[in-house]
Amino acid sequence: xxxxxxxxxxxxxxxxxxxxxxxxxxxxxxxxxxxxxxxxxxxxxxxxxxxxxxxxxxxxxxxxxxxxxxxxxxxxxxxxxxxxxxxxxxxxxxxxxxxxxxxxxxxxxxxxxxxxxxxxxxxxxxxxxxxxxxxxxxxxxxxxxxxxxxxxxxxxxxxxxxxxxxxxxxxxxxxxxxxxxxxxxxxxxxxxxxxxxxxxxxxxxxxxxxxxxxxxxxxxxxxxxxxxxxxxxxxxxxxxxxxxxxxxxxxxxxxxxxxxxxxxxxxx
Amino acid sequence: xxxxxxxxxxxxxxxxxxxxxxxxxxxxxxxxxxxxxxxxxxxxxxxxxxxxxxxxxxxxxxxxxxxxxxxxxxxxxxxxxxxxxxxxxxxxxxxxxxxxxxxxxxxxxxxxxxxxxxxxxxxxxxxxxxxxxxxxxxxxxxxxxxxxxxxxxxxxxxxxxxxxxxxxxxxxxxxxxxxxxxxxxxxxxxxxxxxxxxxxxxxxxxxxxxxxxxxxxxxxxxxxxxxxxxxxxxxxxxxxxxxxxxxxxxxxxxxxxxxxxxxxxxxxxxxxxxxxxxxxxxxxxxxxxxxxxxxxxxxxxxxxxxxxxxxxxxxxxxxxxxxxxxxxxxxxxxxxxxxxxxxxxxxxxxxxxxxxxxxxxxxxxxxxxxxx
Numbered sequence: 305x306x307x308x309x310x311x312x313x314x315x316x317x318x319x320x321x322x323x324x325x326x327x328x329x330x331x332x333x334x335x336x337x338x339x340x341x342x343x344x345x346x347x348x349x350x351x352x353x354x355x356x357x358x359x360x361x362x363x364x365x366x367x368x369x370x371x372x373x374x375x376x377x378x379x380x381x382x383x384x385x386x387x388x389x390x391x392x393x394x395x396x397x398x399x400x401x402x403x404x405x406x407x408x409x410x411x412x413x414x415x416x417x418x419x420x421x422x423x424x425x426x427x428x429x430x431x432x433x434x435x436x437x438x439x440x441x442x443x444x445x446x447x448x449x450x451x452x453x454x455x456x457x458x459x460x461x462x463x464x465x466x467x468x469x470x471x472x473x474x475x476x477x478x479x480x481x482x483x484x485x486x487x488x489x490x491x492x493x494x495x496x497x498x499x500x501x502x503x504x505x506x507x508x509x510x511x512x513x514x515x516x517x518x519x520x521x522x523x524x525x526x527x528x529x530x531x532x533x534x535x536x537x538x539x540x541x542x543x544x545x546x547x548x549x550x551x552x553x554x555x556x557x558x559x560x561x562x563x564x565x566x567x568x569x570x571x572x
Numbered sequence: 573x574x575x576x577x578x579x580x581x582x583x584x585x586x587x588x589x590x591x592x593x594x595x596x597x598x599x600x601x602x603x604x605x606x607x608x609x610x611x612x613x614x615x616x617x618x619x620x621x622x623x624x625x626x627x628x629x630x631x632x633x634x635x636x637x638x639x640x641x642x643x644x645x646x647x648x649x650x651x652x653x654x655x656x657x658x659x660x661x662x663x664x665x666x667x668x669x670x671x672x673x674x675x676x677x678x679x680x681x682x683x684x685x686x687x688x689x690x691x692x693x694x695x696x697x698x699x700x701x702x703x704x705x706x707x708x709x710x711x712x713x714x715x716x717x718x719x720x721x722x723x724x725x726x727x728x729x730x731x732x733x734x735x736x737x738x739x740x741x742x743x744x745x746x747x748x749x750x751x752x753x754x755x756x757x758x759x760x761x762x763x764x765x766x767x768x769x770x771x772x773x774x775x776x777x778x779x780x781x782x783x784x785x786x787x788x789x790x791x792x793x794x795x796x797x798x799x800x801x802x803x804x805x806x807x808x809x810x811x812x813x814x815x816x817x818x819x820x821x822x823x824x825x826x827x828x829x830x831x832x833x834x835x836x837x838x839x840x841x842x843x844x845x846x847x848x849x850x851x852x853x854x855x856x857x858x859x860x861x862x863x864x865x866x867x868x869x870x871x872x873x874x875x876x877x878x879x880x881x882x883x884x885x886x887x888x889x890x891x892x893x894x895x896x897x898x899x900x901x902x903x904x905x906x907x908x909x910x911x912x913x914x915x916x917x918x919x920x921x922x923x924x925x926x927x928x929x930x931x932x933x934x935x936x937x938x939x940x941x942x943x944x
Contacts, residue, residue: 476636477669479656481683482738491682495673 337554344547352542361548371549374533377444378513381529384448386508389455390463393504394497396456397464402493420457427454428521435522443527450522451512458511459504462568466500499567506564510557582645583742583774584610584633589642589652591628591798596640602628604798606642610742610776611791615768617777619785620795621821629795630744630778634663646741657686661742662735667751668727670719676730677702677715683738705733708767725756732764736771745777749784761788782822786810794818810869812853812940819867819942826873826910828866828939832858840941842866845906848884852939865942870913872938875900875924876931883931886910888924900924902932 316322347358365371393416400413419427431450440446474496478488516531523532530553537546586608592599603625610616618626631637633644635656644652651659662683670679680702684693693701706712709729719727728748735743745764749757765788768775779785785792786806794801794809794817802814813819816827830842830850840858842850850866858864876883886902889909893916900912910932924930 471667471669473665473667473669474671476656477663477665477671478682478686479636480634480661480663481734482657482686482688483682484655484657484686487686492671 340547341551341554343544344551346544346547349544361544362552364545365548365552368545371530371533371537371545374528374530377527378530381444381447381451381527382509382512384444385451385455385512386459386505388448388452389508390459390501390505392452393456393459393508394463394501396460397467398493401464401467416460417457419454424454424517428518431518432521441524443524446522446524447519447527447529450518451515454515454518455508455512459508462503462507462564463497463500465568466497466503470496503564503568506560506567510560510564514553514557582609583612583614583647584608584776585643585645585648586610586629586633587643587645589629589632589639589644591625591632591637592640601798603639606795606798606800608793608800608803610774613772613774615765615775615777615788615790617779617785617789617792618795619779619782619792619821620801621780624795625798626778626780626795627746630663630746630776633742633776634661634744635659660740661744662738662740663744663746664731664735664748666746666748668719668731668748670727670730670734672719675716675718676706676711676722679719679730680705680734680737683734687738701737705737708736708770709733709763724752725760728752728760732767736767736773740773742774742776745775747779748777749779750781757784764788786822794821796821813867813942815943816865816867819940824870824911824913825867826870827942828868828908828910830864830866830939832860832862832864835860842939842941844884845904845908848882848934850934850939851936852941853937855941855943857943858941866939867942868910868934868939870899870911871897872935873910873912874914874933874935875902875912876933878929878931880931880933883933886930886932888926888928888930890926891924902930904932 343352343354344361345357345359346354347360348355396416400409400416428450431453435441435446442449470493474492475488478492483491514531515529516535519529520532520535523529528536530549534546534549537543586606589603589606590601591603592601594600606625606629618629620626628637632639632652635651635654635658639652642652643650646659646661670676671682674682681698684698684701685691703712703715706715709732711726711729711733714722714726714730719730722730728751731748748764749760752760761784764775764777777785777788786809789806791803791805792809793803796817802809802818804812809818810822813822813825819825819827828844830844832840833843833849834841835854835858838854840852840854842852842864844850844866852866875886875888878885884904886904889901889903892899892901894913896916897913898916900914901909902912903909912932
């Protein structure tokens with residue numbers, strides 16, 4: 305009776321070949337990355353023939369002066385852009401979920417999120433066009449401005465989600481207990497919003513660190529970022545040190561995205 | 573003289589308050605026209621079903637909503653336009669709204685530190701007041717805990733202590749017991765009442781639970797559809813309901829059509845369908861021969877042997893065992909159904925059979941005439 309009953313449920317897990325199909329699906333997603341990580345530890349000069357384990361390519365990458373300076377550029381730009389974007393996104397989130405309702409609010413929220421779906425190549429070309437037409441040449445500044453723009457929606461999402469989840473009666477309780485708007489904001493709203501703000505900051509940081517298309521358009525001599533530098537290395541063929549650098553970037557990205565996710569979920 | 577007197581002793585006066593959300597002409601009306609006087613040191617309850625406007629009224633006293641028209645006086649001073657942080661009233665929120673990122677002691681100190689007076693108090697005075705308040709609600713041991721580490725009942729006490737700490741002139745309680753289980757709710761009723769007596773602060777309590785209202789309040793205002801239906805002591809509200817809504821909302825009742833037979837100075841004699849004569853307190857607007865509705869509580873009716881004198885014949889429809897009480901449903905000659913309730917006393921309950929013919933006896937003075 306019981307097995308019959310069980311079989312009648314249309315459970316996709318009991319379809320024949322479900323396990324094998326799932327395995328293939330994950331392989332399809334992650335095989336290139338697994339191979340890249342594996343070969344970053346390969347001792348062989350050729351990037352495609354495995355001989356033995358070694359950390360030589362990491363050493364080579366660390367000793368590459370040009371690579372280190374590109375990584376430094378990327379970090380500087382990512383820190384500046386993500387901090388500026390998070391400040392703007394926090395204000396935008398407060399305005400759209402705590403301020404009085406205003407006409408065109410949905411449109412404003414849509415406009416904040418739009419950079420998420422705009423074709424990057426178009427944004428890149430447009431930014432480059434604008435910068436050169438007004439003759440803006442700030443070096444790092446150009447890249448920071450361009451990165452801030454596409455970082456804002458990534459920072460905005462977790463902050464707004466946190467604000468929407470927050471019990472409005474907490475701020476009312478603060479008001480009721482003689483705290484004016486400023487004290488309520490600094491003592492109640494902001495501390496409770498902090499996990500959302502950090503989560504947004506981490507996401508924005510990673511998005512800036514990994515960006516290629518827009519950086520490629522906007523960067524000038526001396527402000528080469530890490531992704532652009534790696535692209536340049538590939539012109540001379542896939543060398544194992546590219547694998548090592550890519551693995552490092554991947555590790556940083558996974559770390560920050562996990563942190564962002566955990567902070568976004570945390571309950572205080 | 574008496575007007576002046578009431579002005580002096582009213583803690584909160586609601587004067588012609590109206591509240592419309594959104595557009596003043598077409599928006600939904602939360603409160604139509606409310607006039608209320610809440611006395612100093614009173615346990616006052618706003619009672620009504622959800623959507624009656626009781627919470628809106630409380631939120632207007634707290635300052636979270638502003639009236640569309642009318643005045644709210646706090647000891648004679650109009651506070652209707654002031655923001656919540658400039659009103660000497662505090663609120664116990666329905667879901668407590670304790671600050672999750674602060675310890676219990678920090679939660680209690682928050683209002684004292686924010687208060688303009690509190691800034692002059694100094695750290696030691698605040699710490700002393702906090703421990704005083706923790707002692708009042710017997711939560712001294714939990715001063716360093718976080719709200720999430722406390723049970724619902726404990727959070728409730730902390731919320732109460734936090735609201736009382738800055739010595740508010742009036743304490744507002746927004747259905748504070750609704751999230752607790754039955755045993756705890758009953759214990760908290762007594763505790764709230766004793767804390768009110770101890771502190772001497774005026775309590776305004778919002779609830780939809782009529783039992784809560786009857787057991788705790790000095791006076792009750794029954795609200796429905798944005799209007800005050802009746803204001804009075806619990807016994808007034810229960811024994812002499814003004815209208816059908818109040819009679820039906822507070823406790824169980826029977827409605828009986830009746831005709832006014834004789835009118836005296838302070839009472840009326842009415843004949844109910846089925847023939848029996850009832851005596852009830854007089855009311856304005858009654859005239860001889862008028863058709864009215866009587867409300868009679870089920871516990872004021874008795875079932876007796878069918879041929880007893882001064883009874884109305886009836887037939888037992890069903891009998892329900894309620895534990896503390898026994899409830900009977902009987903039908904009268906005209907087909908109307910009435911509920912009868914008797915305490916469940918050992919050995920004293922006659923056993924009846926559905927379909928059995930019985931006599932229905934009304935307590936004298938047990939009926940009240942309803943205005944609509």
